[in-house]
Amino acid sequence: MRKTRYWTVIFFILTTMLFYSLALAEKEDTAQLTFRKTAVSKKPAHTYTVQEGDVLSEIINNLPGVTRKNIPNYYKMTRELNPNITDFDKLYVGQKIILPGKSDLKTERKEIASPVAQNYKVKKGDTLIHIIRRNLRIKGGSQTHKTLLLVKSLNPEIQDVNRIYIGQIVRLPEGQVLKKSGGIPEALPEPEDLAVKEVERVAPKDTVVLPRPARLQVVKHVVTQMNGTMTTAGNYYLPVSGTEQITIDCSVIPVVEIDNQTIFLDTGNRSIDHLKKIIREYWSNFHLIRIDDRDDVVTTLKKIFSNTRNYEIVKSQKPVSVGSRPSLNVVVDWIISSRKATTFPSKIQALRFVDTNSPLLPRPLVKYAAGHSLVLTEISSGKGLAQKAEEIYSLPLKTLLPRSSVRDFSHALMASLNIPAEKDVDVKVFDIKHDGYNLSLKADVAATYGGKKYLIFSRNVSPEFINMLQKSGNQLIFVSDRDDPAKNMEKILRGLNINFTTGNFNFSGLEKNQPPYTLSFRATRIKTDKELYLVNFNFNDDLRGLMQETWSAGIIQY
Template sequence: GFRGFCTVLLGISCLGVSQAQEAEKTYSISLTKTAGIEEDIYEVDNKKVLTEEYTIKEGEWVWQILRQKGLLKQRNLSEILFVLQALNASLGSLDLVHPGEKIIIPLKIVPVAGTSVIAASPPPVKVSLADLKDVDLENYTVERGDSLTRIIKGRYDIPKDYLYGEYLGMIKKLNPSIRDLNIIHPGQKIKLPVYSPEVVRKPIKMAMPQESEEKKEYVKEDKTKSSVSDDLGVIFTEMGEEWVKTGEHFIPLKSGSQIDLKAVSFPILNLQNGLRVMVDLNNKLPDKMAKLIESSWGNYRVLHLVEGDNLRTALDKILEVCNYPKISKMGEALELGGDIPIRITADWIVKLSEKQSNNRPEFVVINLNEGPVTNTPWMIKEYLNSLGVKVIDYPQGDDKRTEVVENAAMLNGGGEPASLIRALLDLTGRSYSTEVEIPVYQRQKAGFKLIIKADFFLKIKGRDAIIDLIGLAPEMISLLEDHKFSVLSMANEKDPLAMVSMTLEFLDIESQNGPHSFMAGNRDDSRNVKLTLPGVVFPDSRGNPVLATPLILPEEIAAFLSKRAYRILPLSFP
């Protein structure tokens, strides 16, 4: 048997809109075909019913169809629901229909002459906005996947005719910000009037019975698993899946029976690949019943959590049965090629699909943060997202997305050699002159004088130095060196990266040639993102690192390097 409040009911499906005794009633139904019109007229228990056959479409449910046809506004709604169930004997539950299924919808009900009409249920008490001021209210925060009716049904055993006839009107009055009851948003705060058969103007306080030690222990265990369920819901929602943990699940079986489960104890993960994973949080569902569900529905998987399971073990178990194309665990890396090679390691790397779509990433990277571990920087997350990789760090914490990133990261390297050399000399704080005429050799008596034009003239360790870009003859360079000049000639060099390396060496500035690896997070290599960038790294005049790279870096990567105090010198010649 089951303990506590996690109760599973297995039995023949009952009518959700009539009383228990009405569920056993045998209906007298006859059909009259009416020529010239599309509708059929049925006779149900001495009433003529004008009907329409309707085929369920993808994403529709019975209440939505009734609303579209204006039937929810009818005063005899309870009678309409009664007849609807009678006309559709195979319809086990009004909450569970399938695309392609045909149902018969009663459009108008007229008593046959000489018969009495079944008295409709008394309408609920009308309540004005002033009457609601003392009503006991419950505040609810909307979660992803919620609908208003699902929220209400998950909390109150409320008759459906009252729900759609009066209760939703109370919701509208209490929440004037909700313009359309069919549209609510995650994070939205909603006031719910606590339901009772009559609206209670003042809450009744009742003394709570003392719980046994066994009951207290059970509730404590359930709260722990409830927290795990909340965490799982956040993670799978971030992955783009649907985690349903409110309301009830109605699962019909091949035998015609139905299993009803409380979602709070048996949340269901609806995957985009069509699979549904039911999670038995407290290991209360018998194995035979789990097998019964799986044998009746090929797309259902039932997973039991046991005592001692935490978020990490629960997530690991669930991912294993989700039928994703590939799941890599800690120690298995995801390698991404391209201009910026990337190596990703994590607790889990899930390949969601064989190819990236416009609204769904190809990979999801999941890390469970335990202890003082930093998140993956938001700049890296956004860049990876553009490559079809979504990173989930849980709990998220503050990703410092609002932190200002300095605009000084990108430097101007110019588009030609002279501008590049000028930028290097400025960055390293060297004094220099350009296009300087230098007398190298002269004899006044003979009237002989040799003057050269230097592209860049400067002092290096007290010695005259020239950087030549136009191409001095070898003999001239030899003559300059004889006169104690240091000469760097790069007239024939076309590679800007090579020019940077040669200039830094000439200036006697320590530098590091790439490729260079950058770890995104402040954690070990087993759970991190490593980027590899080509280029040369050297210090500027203030000791800050500069990366001279031939790549045109994406804004996210530039912002990430800037946060690490790097200045970026782009190298590009036409």
Template sequence: MKEAEADKRIQEVDNKKVLTELYTVQKGDRIWQLFRERGLLQKRNLAELLAVLKRLNKSLTNLDLIYPGEKILIPLTIEPIKGVPAATQKAPEAITSLEELKNVKLENYTVKKGDSLTKVVLEKYKMPPEKITGEYLALLAKLNPNIEDINLIHPGQVVRLPIYSRQVVRLPVKPKKTIKPEGKVLSQTLESLRHQLGEVFSMVGEEWVDSGEHFIPLKSGGQIRLKADSFPVLNLSSGIRVIVDLSNALPERMSDLITSSWKNYRIVHLSKNEDLRDALDEVLPLCEYRQVSTSEEPLELEGDIPVKITADWIFKRPSSLSGKEEETVSLTLLKPGEGKTPEGVKNFLAASGIKVVEYPPPKNESPTQASFKVDLIKPGAGVRELVENVLSLVGQSYNKDVEIPIYRDQKRDYNLIVRADFFLRIGGRESIVDISGLGQEITSLLKDHGFYVLALAGEKDPLLILFKILTFLGVPFDADPHVFLAANREASRNITLRISGITFRDSRGEDIFATKLDLPEGVARFLSQKSYHVLSLSPSPQTIE
């Protein structure tokens, strides 16, 4: 064998040179897919390539079953070695049945450290490797019923071995046992349920296989073949596989054969009159997700924008095969006429590791949230600019830097003039907004002369400044934290956002939402969709296109 490239090697198989590629199986891989990507499905010697694939990978007892993380050798090209004559055909070997094995001599062997059964048989009896067939290993298993898995033996165990001779000891040659449940054409209702389950779990992030056939090898020998349209399989990222028996047609004994052979398989039998909600109630527990809360126990998130999530199911699922990373899934089945959660809110929650899944999506989509342009009102660089913007928003006319005479007496040659930052009339009353700091005595004097004065000098909290201006002007507003339902449906199956700020209406009657929070883009778009213009009072207001 010589190395061709970093991940490609040349190996000799049956007097032929085979260029192979070492490949690590990824989630969702299939043998046919790997062959197609390498242009092997169009090869005339496809059958030979598949045969060599099995020779190169002894672990591939079933080409329909490969697992993430498994390393396999993929044959790319096959060429005969020059000068080597073709192998002569061997005479058929005599076959000894189990009944005839009564006279076969047996001996006991004590397992040593580093032993495997194949290694022991090869070294002890000088047995050719090609003689160790699946049937021979099955015979070893029958002779050693105390060993649960003949691939797992431990030092100190005593194993019964048939003494090998040139007469090949193996089971009679029979067609490979394939168990197939009686197939039935699914009703339209079950077809619809299969489609719905597939869509839901695909939205959750799992793999749903409902086409083709599943081949499940059994430890006892043989295999079970299931038609995927009647028995779809849910391949979870955790490695668990759930077989969904849509019409309760899989016999219990067959179910027991599968689960006893494979620890990661689960089987759920659905009755014919179950709807999607009933089916999910049965399938989800077998997924062994970590439950966070039920529909009666909302999930509450703290932070600048507290969130309460109430859904039909809320659970945590591993987002990787290792299970070290998790995401929380909120799953809700929408009733006819119910609205869905806006994408902006979904994106906001996704940043916190929460995936919102709602099924089915409405057929008639409303304009996407991205199409809502956020009207972000900038308050300005300081208090003066903020006051100007608020006065303009509410349609209040004003003059800046106005000199106001308080005392004027030409006969006595003295007068008192006050410079007002903002001069305006509110309900016919002369009013002043002071941000420079006139002082308490001047302010008192102005009030004595009938002026209405708002003193904002030294005030730095923009939300408090807004509160005082609106109060001064007599503009109605709401300063309590505002609770929003994300979707147009009942609160018991919804997402609730609690956003701090002040709401009021501008001179055109449009709603303004003023907040000190640095709103995430999705939340800002959500408020825009609710017909709010956002007055951002955060230290660094964002720019949203």
């Protein structure tokens, strides 16, 4: 009996321990699942525009609901939402990135929820319309257009819905997103049903990495334009002491000399820290920087100019403007200039990045800007340095109206308008056969226009003679040597009943399928068989040719 009771107690203890251990194991397993499993809120992701000074860590830290524990999860989600961004350490101002909504950490056993968008890699022959209809099973009609608008809002980097590229990542909405979304984005034009172009493009045009030779060619051009030099052949010698020197192979480590600074470009990623240490110890104006194969042109130039004293390279926030008569405004991407606008250097260089088939700036504009201390450098994402061929214009001789006398000015103005005219013409008022004596008045200019005879006088004429001349069918115009040529010109044009407009005129390159630039100047515009612009300044001959060729506009100078 005692043994039976003993074994009963032992059995009870062992059973209790077994259930306790199972419960503990289950509790531990539950704790591990709770700790490791998180769920992302199904609120739509939102678009953020990168500001100056932004870095990814700071952007994520400012998101609502982010804590020190879930920051890694937010990093992961951000990278998944932005597959087109290959390097988050190289964000640029104005770049659009997709950020996850507020994250709810769940203490339940839930799988990680999928984001609102799904990624699709563009293939040969794809168009956005085909992708939407095939992948999202949208049949057509207004629903297709609404879906296209939503796809555009999920992909702010797509500027033109008709242009997508092989290999490009496109974010598509999942499920019944259109029904759940609060509103439809701003309307877009109906897209053309064009096949995707066979071009690899996964980065903005000014962040495309060029092959090493093309990149060095661009860097050398940019440095040379800022009064520097770049050596890519031969040896460069650095004396360390009276008997020792360092020999640098410039074909391996190009040497840039600019702004009293010498900069060695380690393009081979050789990690020559000992050389860098020696340079830092011996020379304050010598620098060794590492140029990675993944560095784009702008990153490379930033590394170089950050080691100069007076230069800086900054993202352009507005069109750059040079000259005043005429004024030239050009939209560019980056500007290299002095850190202090009032000090050396006075020269400015503007970088404009273009796609392979994009139109280039006309050479007259580039030459005109260079004459005003602005260097315009165009860089193609496909081949590096880009420059339009020299244009040869067939121009008539410059028309210059003399300002010496109002008589000569008036006569030359008539000639420029193709109006037959003569100077110093005697106009009879009385005839000896009819009146018994002769009396004539000398007109400065006499012209025939529109079937009428016009007389231009620079002297006073008595009212009686004016009345007699008008009765004889003459139209009278009075000018004065004391007046400004512009005022005399207006009197003549009004007297001839020729339509004209005086003011500021703008000529946009975009209107002629050219790059984004604008030429502006004050002039008097006359419309006859062609458009003529009369200006009171010396109009650049190259720009005069561009005006004639592009806008069929003649320039007359007075």
